[in-house]
Structure formats: C-alpha cells, structure tokens
Amino acid sequence: xxxxxxxxxxxxxxxxxxxxxxxxxxxxxxxxxxxxxxxxxxxxxxxxxxxxxxxxxxxxxxxxxxxxxxxxxxxxxxxxxxxxxxxxxxxxxxxxxxxxxxxxxxxxxxxxxxxxxxxxxxxxxxxxxxxxxxxxxxxxxxxxxxxxxxxxxxxxxxxxxxxxxxxxxxxxxxxxxxxxxxxxxxxxxxxxxxxxxxxxxxxxxxxxxxxxxxxxxxxxxxxxxxxxxxxxxxxxxxxxxxxxxxxxxxxxxxxxxxxx
Amino acid sequence: xxxxxxxxxxxxxxxxxxxxxxxxxxxxxxxxxxxxxxxxxxxxxxxxxxxxxxxxxxxxxxxxxxxxxxxxxxxxxxxxxxxxxxxxxxxxxxxxxxxxxxxxxxxxxxxxxxxxxxxxxxxxxxxxxxxxxxxxxxxxxxxxxxxxxxxxxxxxxxxxxxxxxxxxxxxxxxxxxxxxxxxxxxxxxxxxxxxxxxxxxxxxxxxxxxxxxxxxxxxxxxxxxxxxxxxxxxxxxxxxxxxxxxxxxxxxxxxxxxxxxxxxxxxxxxxxxxxxxxxxxxxxxxxxx
Numbered sequence: 001x002x003x004x005x006x007x008x009x010x011x012x013x014x015x016x017x018x019x020x021x022x023x024x025x026x027x028x029x030x031x032x033x034x035x036x037x038x039x040x041x042x043x044x045x046x047x048x049x050x051x052x053x054x055x056x057x058x059x060x061x062x063x064x065x066x067x068x069x070x071x072x073x074x075x076x077x078x079x080x081x082x083x084x085x086x087x088x089x090x091x092x093x094x095x096x097x098x099x100x101x102x103x104x105x106x107x108x109x110x111x112x113x114x115x116x117x118x119x120x121x122x123x124x125x126x127x128x129x130x131x132x133x134x135x136x137x138x139x140x141x142x143x144x145x146x147x148x149x150x151x152x153x154x155x156x157x158x159x160x161x162x163x164x165x166x167x168x169x170x171x172x173x174x175x176x177x178x179x180x181x182x183x184x185x186x187x188x189x190x191x192x193x194x195x196x197x198x199x200x201x202x203x204x205x206x207x208x209x210x211x212x213x214x215x216x217x218x219x220x221x222x223x224x225x226x227x228x229x230x231x232x233x234x235x236x237x238x239x240x241x242x243x244x245x246x247x248x249x250x251x252x253x254x255x256x257x258x259x260x
Numbered sequence: 261x262x263x264x265x266x267x268x269x270x271x272x273x274x275x276x277x278x279x280x281x282x283x284x285x286x287x288x289x290x291x292x293x294x295x296x297x298x299x300x301x302x303x304x305x306x307x308x309x310x311x312x313x314x315x316x317x318x319x320x321x322x323x324x325x326x327x328x329x330x331x332x333x334x335x336x337x338x339x340x341x342x343x344x345x346x347x348x349x350x351x352x353x354x355x356x357x358x359x360x361x362x363x364x365x366x367x368x369x370x371x372x373x374x375x376x377x378x379x380x381x382x383x384x385x386x387x388x389x390x391x392x393x394x395x396x397x398x399x400x401x402x403x404x405x406x407x408x409x410x411x412x413x414x415x416x417x418x419x420x421x422x423x424x425x426x427x428x429x430x431x432x433x434x435x436x437x438x439x440x441x442x443x444x445x446x447x448x449x450x451x452x453x454x455x456x457x458x459x460x461x462x463x464x465x466x467x468x469x470x471x472x473x474x475x476x477x478x479x480x481x482x483x484x485x486x487x488x489x490x491x492x493x494x495x496x497x498x499x500x501x502x503x504x505x506x507x508x509x510x511x512x513x514x515x516x517x518x519x520x521x522x523x524x525x526x527x528x529x530x531x532x533x534x535x536x537x538x539x540x541x542x543x544x545x546x547x548x549x
Contacts, residue, residue: 041272082438082454101408131273140380141326146275149323248454251352252382255420260452 002118006125006198007027008162009062011185015197019216020184027199033114034086035162036062036127038107039095040075041186041237042221043228043248049103061110061162062127063134067092068099069108078134078163080250087247090231094239115156119202121175124156130165137161137180139168140253145220151176158207160198165189165243166254167196173188175205177257183195189258193218194241266533267481269489273496274379274523275325276548277315278509281307281340282331287360288400290388291469292428293462295535296515297332304332304512305502309339309346314403315500317522320350327353330509335361341369348377354549356424359385360403362410367417374419383421384456384549385411389429390444398428407447415449420549422454433457459543461510461536473535484541489532493546498526509547511538 005024010017024032028127034057039045052059063076075092079085112133112202114125129135130150147170150159158177167182181198182188188196194213199234201208225235233244242259250258283304286297293302319327329349334355347353348415363383374381385407389395392404414421423445431437438455445453460466462473489495500505504518507530511517514534519526532541539545 082435138380140378141352143325143379145350146318146323146325148272251380252420253380255452256374256418 001201001203002031003029004044004118004200004202005028005032005217006036006160006179006181006200007032007059007184008167008197009037009165009183009185010034010048011037011040011096011183012045012048013185013193013195013216013221014042014044014047015221016184016214017048017220018103018217019238020195020197020214021051021055023212023214024197029199032057033125033160034059034179034181035125035160036060036110037064037162037183038062039064039068039099039145040091041230041234043230045095045099045226046103053106058114059106059110060114060125060127061112061133064092065107066112066133068096071104076134078128078132078136078245079246082228084246084248086192087233089233091234092210094228094230095158119207120155120205121177121202121207122155123158123160124154125160127161129161130156130159132155133161136164136249137178138164138166138254139170139180141251142170142178144170147178148172148176150178158200160200167198169209169211175207177209179209179216184214186237186243189243189247189254190241191259192241193239196250265480266531266537267479267484267489268486268529268531269492269495270486270529271495271498271527272490274319274322274498274527276328276493276497277319277324277326277523278328278330278499278547279307279312279315279343280304280331280499280509280512281312281329281343282337283307283502283542284332285336286332286358287336288333288358290396290399290465292388292426292460292466294464294466294510296464297471307343307502309342311502312500313346314341315523316346316350320445322523324351327351328356328509329353330356333358333361334413335366341373344373344381348373348379348381352380352382352386354382356384356386358399358403359407359410361507362413364413364416366529367413367419369528371417371419376417382549383414383419384424385414385421385428386424386426388426390440394429411448416452418490420450420452420454422456424456426458426460428460456549458547459545461539463510463536464513477535477538479532479537479541486529491539491544492532492537492540493548494530494532497547498523510540536546
C-alpha cells in the first residue's frame with residue numbers, strides 16, 4: 001500500500017502548513033505534494049514557499065504562482081463577479097508586494113502538472129482542472145459524465161485538484177477517481193476554524209480517500225493579518241470558519257451551505 | 261447582412277447544453293426580447309420530456325457539464341419539473357424565468373428538487389429596471405407586482421436566485437448602479453443578493469425598440485483569430501429547440517445558426533458572421549450565470 005498526502009491552496013497560512021506537515025508525518029505518508037496557490041488571503045507570503053523548499057516538498061503551480069512568476073497584474077483566479085474580483089485584487093496586490101523576486105522566479109520553475117503511477121493507477125495532479133489552471137471543479141457542478149471525460153481526455157485514473165477551497169471526492173466507474181483536496185489556507189465555509197488536506201491510500205487499483213481536519217493557531221494568524229492591515233473580512237473568515245469574500249463564484253448548492 | 265470574412269470558432273468542448281424548453285412562447289412580450297417571444301410566437305415550440313430525454317442521453321456520452329433551460333417562459337411548460345428532475349440525475353441545471361409563475365407550491369417543489377439532488381439547481385429571474393415603472397415599460401403593465409410575489413415565494417422557500425438585469429435598466433452596468441441594484445435585491449428579502457448584468461442584442465424586438473446592427477458591427481478574421489474566439493461561449497455550448505440544435509442561445513432565429521438535429525452533428529466550427537456575435541465579443545458575454 002502507498003499512502004499519499006495532498007495539500008491544496010495554502011494562501012500564505014504558514015501556521016496551518018506547519019501543523020499539516022506534522023499531521024502528515026504522524027499519519028506516515030510515503031509522499032506529499034502541494035497543489036499550488038501558496039499565497040493569497042494571509043500574511044508574509046514568503047514563509048510558505050520557504051518552508052516548502054526547506055522541507056523538499058514537490059508540487060505544482062497554481063494560478064497565483066503563474067501570475068506572480070510572470071509578474072502579472074492580477075491573480076487570474078477566474079472570478080466573474082466584481083465583488084469577488086475586488087477582494088481578490090486586494091489579496092493579490094499585498095502578496096505581490098511582499099513576495100521576493102527570488103521566490104517569484106522559483107514559482108516559475110514549478111511544473112503545471114505532475115503525473116506518476118501509484119499501485120495500478122495513473123495519477124494526474126492539477127491546480128484547477130486538467131483543462132485550465134483556474135477552472136473551478138465544485139462538487140455540485142462537476143457531474144460524473146464530465147469527470148469521466150476529463151479522465152479519458154487526459155489519460156488519468158486519479159485526478160487530484162484544489163482551487164475551489166472545498167474538498168470532495170467522487171469515485172467513477174472503472175477505478176477512476178476525482179479528488180479535490182480542499183485547502184489549508186482558509187476554513188471550508190462550514191463554521192469550523194480547522195482546515196483540511198487529503199490522505200489517499202492506494203492498494204493495487206483500490207483507492208481510499210480520507211479528508212483530514214487540521215487545527216492550528218488561527219488566533220495567531222488573525223493577529224498577524226491584523227498587524228499587516230489585511231482586510232477585516234479575511235480575518236473574520238479565519239476566526240469564524242465562514243467565507244465572507246470570494247464566494248459569489250459558489251454554485252447554488254455550495255452557497256446555500258454557507259452563512260454568507 | 262452576414263459577414264463574408266467571418267472568423268470560425270471551434271467547439272472546444274461541449275460543456276453547456278441549453279434547452280429552449282418553452283420555445284418562443286411567453287406570457288409577456290418584452291420590447292427588448294432578442295427572439296421576440298410572446299403568447300403567440302410559435303417559431304419554436306415547447307419541448308416535452310420525451311423530446312429532452314434523447315438529448316440528455318447524448319449529452320451524457322459527450323460529458324456535458326451543465327444544463328440551462330430558457331424560453332419564452334419555462335414555467336409555461338407543464339413538464340418543466342419532470343424535465344428538471346431527469347436532468348438533475350446527471351448534472352446541474354439552471355432555469356431562466358421572468359418570475360411571474362413562481363407560485364408558492366411551485367417554489368416548494370423546486371426547493372424539494374434542490375434538496376434531493378447532489379447537483380446544483382439554480383434559478384435566474386429577470387428584472388428590467390430599478391422600479392415598477394421602468395420595468396413594466398419594457399415587460400408590460402402589472403408585471404413587476406407579479407414578479408415581486410414570485411420573489412417572495414422564493415424567499416419563503418429558501419431559494420436564492422440570481423437576478424438578471426439587462427443594460428436597458430439605466431446605469432446598472434456602473435459600479436454605483438450595481439450597488440444600488442444589489443441593495444434593491446436585498447430589500448426583496450434575499451440576504452445574499454446575486455446579480456448578473458447582460459447587454460442587449462439588437463435583434464428581434466430590440467431591433468425595433470432601438471436599432472438594428474450596422475454593417476460595421478461584424479467580426480472579421482483579421483480582428484479576431486480562431487484562438488481568440490475560444491473565449492466565446494459558442495466554443496463550449498449548444499442550444500436545443502423544437503427545430504433542432506443551434507450554435508448558441510442567442511441565434512435561434514437565424515436559419516444559418518441551426519447546426520443539426522443531434523448534438524453529434526453540431527461538434528464543428530461555427531462562423532461568427534452575425535451582429536450578435538459582435539456584441540458577444542465586444543462585451544465578453546456569456547449567457548451562463
């Protein structure tokens with residue numbers, strides 16, 4: 001059996017990253033991968049990439065790394081509502097201004113996808129979807145026939161993604177799987193302050209997914225965000241577990257499950 | 261006049277499948293309707309569940325991601341709820357409505373469908389002004405009041421529609437206008453107001469209300485490559501009506517936009533030769549939410 005750990009969007013939440021890496025070690029993972037979006041809502045955006053480099057963790061670009069490394073003027077998050085774009089821009093401008101040039105260049109060296117085989121399954125790691133780095137794969141708008149087509153078109157048995165901020169898993173016919181690992185950067189819009197990563201056990205063609213909740217010192221993160229004058233709604237999300245911004249993009253079902 | 265030198269847009273993937281589920285039949289006749297829907301327009305007829313089912317089966321094989329239902333007024337179609345139920349078994353569905361037929365019992369049934377499905381069921385309700393006077397000038401006398409009843413029924417059922425407003429509502433496309441409109445939606449009782457602003461297409465009734473497209477309002481292949489064109493919704497959608505499968509939800513009155521009888525016949529490039537294509541490109545339109 002092989003045990004794999006997948007870390008979704010980190011959004012500069014290095015306290016959560018430290019706690020997650022410790023949890024992954026305690027679970028005895030054979031390999032750990034990050035799935036992009038190292039920066040966003042949180043403070044001190046150099047700390048997450050520094051930690052990932054120090055620990056030698058492999059991973060891929062998200063839309064943030066693509067934008068920062070090419071010195072783009074926005075995050076290309078893929079939002080469509082002006083309210084989402086307003087907060088996304090505040091977040092990106094702060095992250096851009098506080099990320100060193102050396103780390104921006106390093107982000108440009110990250111691959112956009114990673115492929116490997118584990119057990120009898122072909123894994124494909126992507127940020128948004130195999131089609132687009134910023135495509136949102138939400139549970140309630142990613143129907144089975146569409147996901148089966150993605151697996152066919154991209155010759156993969158298990159696609160692992162993030163980008164939406166919400167974790168989910170769907171088993172498809174013929175030993176195919178889609179795993180959205182969720183994010184450790186902000187809570188999952190459920191009124192709980194913990195964050196989530198994905199542990200995947202592969203045994204031959206059998207696969208088992210466990211989403212693991214991680215508690216971390218979210219009060220300390222909130223204090224630091226305050227010190228950096230990050231927007232109050234970002235801090236409220238960290239302290240309450242409910243999304244307050246960048247949620248117009250949510251499909252009807254996911255939106256109804258949140259508070260705002 | 262169609263443009264002779266039109267760029268072609270390939271179908272990159274059929275993600276969004278539209279159904280003209282009410283045909284061109286509507287209980288009102290808006291003065292800006294780009295397909296001139298009305299109580300007597302039978303250009304496209306209602307679709308039955310039996311009409312929709314084979315297309316859903318084909319869509320399943322093609323890996324369609326989402327389904328949209330429009331008209332005309334979809335709630336005129338007595339089979340709408342069974343059609344939605346069938347659709348939600350294989351993917352998310354959105355209904356575009358004028359909001360006049362959203363009785364309390366209908367809203368409760370929609371809520372039951374919403375709760376029972378693992379895929380999203382969403383609604384879009386159209387408004388055309390900040391108040392009854394401007395709205396009814398386009399949609400007809402007394403329409404605003406009936407929509408308000410429909411919206412209250414949605415609030416009571418715990419459903420949160422997106423409100424769609426065209427730029428016929430003066431100033432709505434500005435940030436001030438958006439903020440005012442969001443406040444209006446909040447005042448209807450929706451704590452999480454959702455707003456989509458759409459441009460007008462100078463075809464159908466709108467051609468009479470304002471003006472038709474000028475000849476220069478056409479896309480040419482030196483202004484737009486087929487790679488550029490891949491951002492347009494026609495690179496990822498098709499529209500089913502009683503008369504066949506069309507390229508997109510806008511062009512169903514153009515015989516040249518009918519691409520076939522089945523989805524399989526429509527998986528090919530389309531020439532962007534119409535005035536409406538110019539609006540889609542210039543305004544970055546997508547009819548999806």
